[in-house]
Amino acid sequence: MNPISTKNKFNYGEAIREGFVHLLDNHPDVFVLGQGLWSPWYVGNTMKDLDVIYGKDRIIDTPVSEAATTGAAIGASLTGLRPIVIHPRVDFMILATDQIVNQAAKWSSMLGGQAHPAVTIRAIINRGGEQGAQHSQALHSWFAHVPGLRVVTPSSVLDARDLFIASVLSDDPVLFLEDRWLYDQVDELPASPQLTPLHELGPRISRPGEDLTIVGSGYSAYLALKVADELARSGIESEVIDLRILNPFKKDLIVKSVAKTKRLLAIDGSWETCGLGGEIIASVCESLELGTLKAKPMRLGLPHAPAPTSKPLEEAYYPTVKSVLDAIKSMNISKH
Amino acid sequence: MHQNNLNVGLNSDLGSLARGDQHHETIDISDVSPEKLLRHLTLMERIRQAEEIIGDNVLNGKIKCPCHLAIGQEAVPVGVSAELTSNDSVYGTHRSHGHFLAQGGTTFELFAEVLGKVSGCSKGMGGSMHLHKASTGFVGSVPIVSATVSLAVGSALAYKIKKQTGVGVAYFGDGAMEEGSVHESLNFAANYKLPMLFVCENNLFSSHLHIKLRQPHDSVARFAQANNLHWEVVDGNDIIAIQRASKRLIELARSGEGPGFLEAVTYRWRGHVGPREDEDVGVMRKDDLNMWKKRDPIRRLAEALINAGYLKNNEWGESKKRITSELNADWALALDAPYPHLSQLLGSVYANGSDL
Numbered sequence: 204m205n206p207i208s209t210k211n212k213f214n215y216g217e218a219i220r221e222g223f224v225h226l227l228d229n230h231p232d233v234f235v236l237g238q239g240l241w242s243p244w245y246v247g248n249t250m251k252d253l254d255v256i257y258g259k260d261r262i263i264d265t266p267v268s269e270a271a272t273t274g275a276a277i278g279a280s281l282t283g284l285r286p287i288v289i290h291p292r293v294d295f296m297i298l299a300t301d302q303i304v305n306q307a308a309k310w311s312s313m314l315g316g317q318a319h320p321a322v323t324i325r326a327i328i329n330r331g332g333e334q335g336a337q338h339s340q341a342l343h344s345w346f347a348h349v350p351g352l353r354v355v356t357p358s359s360v361l362d363a364r365d366l367f368i369a370s371v372l373s374d375d376p377v378l379f380l381e382d383r384w385l386y387d388q389v390d391e392l393p394a395s396p397q398l399t400p401l402h403e404l405g406p407r408i409s410r411p412g413e414d415l416t417i418v419g420s421g422y423s424a425y426l427a428l429k430v431a432d433e434l435a436r437s438g439i440e441s442e443v444i445d446l447r448i449l450n451p452f453k454k455d456l457i458v459k460s461v462a463k464t465k466r467l468l469a470i471d472g473s474w475e476t477c478g479l480g481g482e483i484i485a486s487v488c489e490s491l492e493l494g495t496l497k498a499k500p501m502r503l504g505l506p507h508a509p510a511p512t513s514k515p516l517e518e519a520y521y522p523t524v525k526s527v528l529d530a531i532k533s534m535n536i537s538k539h
Numbered sequence: 540m541h542q543n544n545l546n547v548g549l550n551s552d553l554g555s556l557a558r559g560d561q562h563h564e565t566i567d568i569s570d571v572s573p574e575k576l577l578r579h580l581t582l583m584e585r586i587r588q589a590e591e592i593i594g595d596n597v598l599n600g601k602i603k604c605p606c607h608l609a610i611g612q613e614a615v616p617v618g619v620s621a622e623l624t625s626n627d628s629v630y631g632t633h634r635s636h637g638h639f640l641a642q643g644g645t646t647f648e649l650f651a652e653v654l655g656k657v658s659g660c661s662k663g664m665g666g667s668m669h670l671h672k673a674s675t676g677f678v679g680s681v682p683i684v685s686a687t688v689s690l691a692v693g694s695a696l697a698y699k700i701k702k703q704t705g706v707g708v709a710y711f712g713d714g715a716m717e718e719g720s721v722h723e724s725l726n727f728a729a730n731y732k733l734p735m736l737f738v739c740e741n742n743l744f745s746s747h748l749h750i751k752l753r754q755p756h757d758s759v760a761r762f763a764q765a766n767n768l769h770w771e772v773v774d775g776n777d778i779i780a781i782q783r784a785s786k787r788l789i790e791l792a793r794s795g796e797g798p799g800f801l802e803a804v805t806y807r808w809r810g811h812v813g814p815r816e817d818e819d820v821g822v823m824r825k826d827d828l829n830m831w832k833k834r835d836p837i838r839r840l841a842e843a844l845i846n847a848g849y850l851k852n853n854e855w856g857e858s859k860k861r862i863t864s865e866l867n868a869d870w871a872l873a874l875d876a877p878y879p880h881l882s883q884l885l886g887s888v889y890a891n892g893s894d895l
């Protein structure tokens with residue numbers, strides 16, 4: 204049915220498509236709606252030919268109506284289906300914030316646990332390339348703040364497929380946020396997905412180390428691994444924690460790691476102020492004894508400004524391996 | 540602006556339907572069985588008395604949550620729900636006690652819910668503005684204006700995908716017609732020819748503000764026309780007109796002919812929130828209210844039944860007393876019902892409770 208399935212190396216975008224194929228083949232209650240689903244211009248290679256294979260009644264390219272489309276997905280889930288609603292850019296999804304924050308997130312609690320919107324809201328962070336302020340945002344911190352939502356930010360090829368499947372099979376509303384900067388990453392993918400329920404999953408150690416704990420999610424978790432590679436050249440072994448799921452926020456693995464390494468760096472692809480980096484640092488600091496840390500905890504995120512378009516400004520705006528390494532110097536980490 | 544003389548520059552498409560001094564006559568009940576008519580009358584009276592009890596207990600302080608009463612508007616939900624079953628998906632608003640009861644919810648569950656008791660329809664987690672009873676087809680009501688309209692469209696989409704005969708039904712008011720997501724929803728439902736019924740209860744007010752101060756026309760069905768929906772505008776205080784129009788629109792929706800839009804013109808006797816009549820709020824409210832009370836949907840059906848010989852005056856009096864004593868008993872039970880356990884605070888945030 205799907206010609207790509209015979210290979211074992213996939214890029215991140217293709218892995219998401221593998222997730223779709225698994226879901227659409229095995230779960231007749233799954234359908235997909237959103238803008239641009241019939242066009243690679245919007246969703247890259249993640250949905251190639253799905254409308255041809257599964258039909259345009261099941262892969263529905265919708266009118267330009269973020270609110271109604273997201274609301275319709277929630278309503279369809281309350282009527283027994285498992286919809287995936289897609290926003291090809293996070294920035295446009297803001298138009299559906301009532302449906303996500305007031306409706307999907309609250310119906311379970313507000314109605315006494317009797318209605319569960321099993322809807323997956325898949326949104327793509329699509330930035331860089333001088334696209335500017337309204338085509339660049341990563342708003343995971345907003346949504347991590349809201350009880351009732353699950354927020355999933357896969358950084359690896361394997362998670363792109365398996366966390367996507369787990370998100371759609373969850374009975375809760377899930378915001379699945381992927382980053383286009385990860386799409387070209389290639390890795391091997393086991394033929395069968397690991398079908399662990401989403402609520403049993405959480406952060407994982409993507410690289411073990413002793414000298415420093417680096418925490419990130421999505422693209423930042425990928426960046427953290429690159430930074431750890433560079434640090435290893437000078438003998439510094441970092442422990443990298445990939446958060447994977449931001450809401451509900453599970454801090455135990457981070458606290459345990461920092462108790463060991465005694466140093467903490469949080470990298471985040473959103474604005475620093477009131478953001479995920481602050482939550483990571485606060486939850487660690489309030490859990491450790493005074494004096495545990497050997498260096499001040501540090502967060503690196505975006506400056507408090509909308510994304511610029513001009514090339515030199517854009518280059519200065521996002522954390523890079525080099526800017527992170529420069530910042531780490533102030534932690535005075537001794538070599539092994 | 541003509542805020543002091545609202546008749547200047549008014550485009551009234553509704554004509555007499557928008558007037559409290561018109562349509563005081565008994566309603567046309569020809570060709571409807573007396574059993575059905577008596578059931579309608581009893582249900583409307585139950586809804587009115589239930590809301591009167593709620594209003595009284597807001598005043599005496601036993602109920603704390605915001606309660607938006609629909610006294611005077613009982614004909615709309617009873618007429619619409621008469622054409623629905625528990626296999627349909629009905630969504631409401633902040634003012635949905637009547638929608639909930641007409642679809643089969645019980646007065647005890649409603650009373651317990653507004654008191655925050657665990658026996659309530661939403662386990663005491665919702666209060667007046669968040670009602671739910673899936674077993675009747677009442678999926679939910681919420682106070683964000685217009686928010687459930689697109690959800691109801693989603694239920695209609697699910698019925699179409701699953702090839703089931705259910706319809707999605709969204710109740711909303713004339714104020715919601717000023718929200719963007721309603722227009723997105725009308726277009727979406729029309730585009731996919733969904734089995735959907737939009738029910739706009741046009742009571743001429745959004746909170747304190749008359750429709751003449753908010754829209755250039757007083758009939759909202761113009762938006763249904765613009766989206767190529769089947770639409771009807773009816774006297775919202777005539778239960779049989781409402782039921783007949785609902786039947787026509789729902790049959791079209793169920794048979795794949797596309798969504799319907801029902802505009803039911805009515806008037807709420809109490810203020811936007813709480814039990815008071817708010818005569819001092821809104822232009823011409825006091826004079827209009829006195830006239831609209833004479834267009835009472837319950838009296839007009841009761842008198843039609845009495846005139847036709849289906850009901851005697853004293854029987855109707857007895858029937859109202861019986862309803863009062865049943866509802867008082869429900870209210871006493873609800874007062875005695877337990878509150879939710881504290882564990883419920885975190886217990887239903889996620890489907891499996893909480894994984895923290």
